[in-house]
Amino acid sequence: MNNSEFTTNQALLDWVEEVRALCQPEAVHWCDGSKEESDRLSEQMVASGTFTRLNPKKRPNSYLALSDPGDVARVEDRTYICSKRKREAGPTNNWMAPAEMRKKLQGLFAGCMRGRTLYVIPFSMGPLGSPISHIGVEITDSPYVVVNMRIMTRMGRAVLDVLGKTGTFVPCVHSVGAPLAPGQKDVPWPCNKEEKYIVHYPETREIWSFGSGYGGNALLGKKCFALRIASCMARDEGWMAEHMLIVGVESPAGEKTYVAAAFPSACGKTNFAMLIPPAEFKGWKVTTVGDDIAWIKPGADGRLHAINPEAGYFGVAPGTSEKSNANALKCCARDAIFTNVALTPDGDVWWEGLTDEPPAKLTDWTGKEWTPGCGRPAAHANARFTAPMANNPVLDSAADDPNGVPLSAFIFGGRRATTMPLVFQAFNWIHGTYLGATMGSEMTAAAAGGLGQVRRDPMAMLPFAGYNMGEYFGHWLEMRKEIARPPKIFHVNWFRKDDDGKFLWPGFGDNMRVLKWILDRCHGSVYAEETPLGWMPRPEDINIEGIPNYDASTLEAALAIDVKGWKRELMLQDELFIDLNADLPKELLFQRELLISRL
Ligand code: TSX
Ligand code: MN
Numbered sequence: 001m002n003n004s005e006f007t008t009n010q011a012l013l014d015w016v017e018e019v020r021a022l023c024q025p026e027a028v029h030w031c032d033g034s035k036e037e038s039d040r041l042s043e044q045m046v047a048s049g050t051f052t053r054l055n056p057k058k059r060p061n062s063y064l065a066l067s068d069p070g071d072v073a074r075v076e077d078r079t080y081i082c083s084k085r086k087r088e089a090g091p092t093n094n095w096m097a098p099a100e101m102r103k104k105l106q107g108l109f110a111g112c113m114r115g116r117t118l119y120v121i122p123f124s125m126g127p128l129g130s131p132i133s134h135i136g137v138e139i140t141d142s143p144y145v146v147v148n149m150r151i152m153t154r155m156g157r158a159v160l161d162v163l164g165k166t167g168t169f170v171p172c173v174h175s176v177g178a179p180l181a182p183g184q185k186d187v188p189w190p191c192n193k194e195e196k197y198i199v200h201y202p203e204t205r206e207i208w209s210f211g212s213g214y215g216g217n218a219l220l221g222k223k224c225f226a227l228r229i230a231s232c233m234a235r236d237e238g239w240m241a242e243h244m245l246i247v248g249v250e251s252p253a254g255e256k257t258y259v260a261a262a263f264p265s266a267c268g269k270t271n272f273a274m275l276i277p278p279a280e281f282k283g284w285k286v287t288t289v290g291d292d293i294a295w296i297k298p299g300a301d302g303r304l305h306a307i308n309p310e311a312g313y314f315g316v317a318p319g320t321s322e323k324s325n326a327n328a329l330k331c332c333a334r335d336a337i338f339t340n341v342a343l344t345p346d347g348d349v350w351w352e353g354l355t356d357e358p359p360a361k362l363t364d365w366t367g368k369e370w371t372p373g374c375g376r377p378a379a380h381a382n383a384r385f386t387a388p389m390a391n392n393p394v395l396d397s398a399a400d401d402p403n404g405v406p407l408s409a410f411i412f413g414g415r416r417a418t419t420m421p422l423v424f425q426a427f428n429w430i431h432g433t434y435l436g437a438t439m440g441s442e443m444t445a446a447a448a449g450g451l452g453q454v455r456r457d458p459m460a461m462l463p464f465a466g467y468n469m470g471e472y473f474g475h476w477l478e479m480r481k482e483i484a485r486p487p488k489i490f491h492v493n494w495f496r497k498d499d500d501g502k503f504l505w506p507g508f509g510d511n512m513r514v515l516k517w518i519l520d521r522c523h524g525s526v527y528a529e530e531t532p533l534g535w536m537p538r539p540e541d542i543n544i545e546g547i548p549n550y551d552a553s554t555l556e557a558a559l560a561i562d563v564k565g566w567k568r569e570l571m572l573q574d575e576l577f578i579d580l581n582a583d584l585p586k587e588l589l590f591q592r593e594l595l596i597s598r599l
Helices: 010-023 035-048 098-109 143-152 157-163 221-237 269-273 322-331 429-437 469-482 508-522 552-559 563-583 586-598
Strands: 027-030 051-053 063-065 079-081 117-125 134-140 170-175 197-201 206-210 240-242 245-250 256-262 285-290 294-298 304-307 312-316 337-339 384-388 405-413 423-425 440-442 454-456 488-492
Touching: 010 098, 010 117, 010 134, 010 170, 035 051, 035 063, 035 143, 098 197, 098 206, 117 143, 117 157, 117 221, 134 143, 134 157, 134 221, 143 221, 143 312, 143 337, 143 384, 170 221, 197 221, 206 221, 221 240, 221 294, 221 469, 240 469, 245 269, 245 405, 256 508, 269 312, 269 322, 285 304, 312 322, 322 384, 405 429, 405 508, 423 508, 429 469, 429 488, 429 586, 454 563, 469 563, 488 508, 563 586
Parallel strands: 027 117, 063 337, 079 197, 134 170, 170 206, 256 405, 405 488
Antiparallel strands: 051 063, 117 134, 197 206, 240 294, 245 256, 245 285, 294 304, 304 405, 312 384, 337 384, 423 488, 440 454
C-alpha cells in the first residue's frame, strides 16, 4: 500500500520516513489492523519458528511463542526517564540527559532493522474517539509485537481515520535490535543480548525501546505510554493515569457501583478484576472494565470517570486456574497468544497451577522435554497470555463507553503477612493519598534474606511514574480540588497470616464480602468504627456465612489492630519518605504525625 493511502497526516508520514531512514529496514508495512493481516503475520511466524500453532480443536486461533531465555521480563534497570532535569525524573527513576541519550540511541538505531520489515502500528489507548483516549503510533520490526498490539489496543486503519490530517499522536519506536546481514538466518526470538534501553522523553512525549521483544519492553502502548508518558500528560492536563484495575459491582436490585484498585505485583490483580462472588451473594455480579490501567478524568457531574485504555489482557499465566480465575481461562480459551508457557503433547498449553496434577510429559518454555519430577518449572514464572477483552464472559457493559465509568471508591492494597488489617477506610482524600503513598508488599523470606522486609510500591506506580514520585503525590492531592464528589479511599490486605503461617482470610471470590462492606460505605448504608487507622468494620459487619471452616474469631484476627506492629510499620515507611524527602508534599508528613498521635 502507498503511504498516503493510509494517512494524510503529514507529521506522521514525515516521522515514519525519518525512522525508516535511520533504521534501514528492508520493507515498510502499514498495519490495517484486520484479522487477515494478523493471520498472515501469524502464519509467517509459524514458518519462521517464532510461533507454534496450538491445536485448533483445543485452543482455536491461538499460538505459543517461546522467548529467548535472556528476554523474559521488563528491564527496570534499563528503563529511563529522560527529562531535561534529573530532579523531574526524581530519585526513584533512572535518568540520563536527553541529548546524551539521543546520541546513544542514534548509534543503536542506525541500521538496526536491516533485513527486517518495519511495521507501522497506529493504535488508540481507550475507545476510539473518546475524550479520555489518546492515539499512539508504534514503529516496530517485530511481527510478534504487531499481533499482540492488535489484541491489546484498538489498532489499525480506523485509528488513522480518527487521527485525521492534523491529529497528534505519541510516537513509539521499537526495535528488537538484531539486524540481519544479507542471507543471515533469523532466530525464533530475535533480541539484543548486550544492549537494552527503554527510554521515555516526557517533554516531547516520545518512547524509544531497543533490544527486547518482551511484554512491557515492546508493547509500548501499555506501561511506556499508558502509564509513564500518560502520567506526565495527566499531571499537565489535570487528569490521572493510574496502575489500577476497574470493576463494576451490580447488586440484585440492579444498582451499579464502580471501583478502581491498585495493588503491587503478585497480589492477584487480574483475579480481583474478574472475581466470581460466592454462592451466598446470589444476584450480585462483578464485571471487568480493566485489569491493569485506568485513565481517570473529572466529569461534568463532579465525579471521577475512568476508562480502561487497553483492549486486552496481558496476564501472568502461572497460578491462573479454575479456582483462582475461571474467567481469565475463558478469556484465553481461544484467540490468544501464549508466551513462555509449556506445550502439551496434544498441542495445548500448561503452566504451574493450572491443574493440581501436572501432565505426564510436556515441552517446557525453553523447548526441552519436561516431566513432573525433572526439577525445573515447565512455564517461566513470568509467562503470559495475551487475550482480547471481548472474550471475557464478565466484561462490563460500559467497557467500551467513551465517557468512562463513574468511580465510587479507590482501593489500595498490598501483600502483607502481618500488621495490615483486612480492610479499613481512609478518613478523607489526603489520608487516602497517604495510604496509597505508603503501600507495599512483603518480600518473601528468601528475597529479603530474612523476614518482614516491606517493599514500598506507592500506588503500585514506583516503576511506572514518568516523573518525580513526590510530585506525583502532589498531583493526587491537587486532584481533590477538581472534583465535588471524590471516590472514598480504602486499604485492603488479603494476605495476613496467623502465627502458624495460615492465611486469616480465604481470599479469591470471598473478597466479595469485603467489597460489599466497601460499597455499603460508599452508599452510606453501613456502620463503621472510628479507629486510629481509619474507619473499620466490626467483625459482625462482614458477612462470613457459608465460608467453609471459618469463624468470627479468625475474622477478628484479620481485622485486629496490632499497635506494636504499626510502630514498626511507621519506622519502615520512613525509608521511602526519606528518599523522596525534597519533593514530598508536607500533607503526607502531617498524616504520618497524625497517625502516630492516634496510635
Ligand atoms: O489472587 C489472589 N487473591 C485475589 C483474588 C481475587 N490470590 C492468589 C495469589 C496472588 C497472585 C490469593 N491468595 C488471594 C486473593 O485474595 N488470597 C490468597 C491467599 C490464600 C491462598 C490459599 C487459600 C487461602 C488464601 N486457601 C486454600 O488454598 C484452601
Ligand atoms: Mn501491571
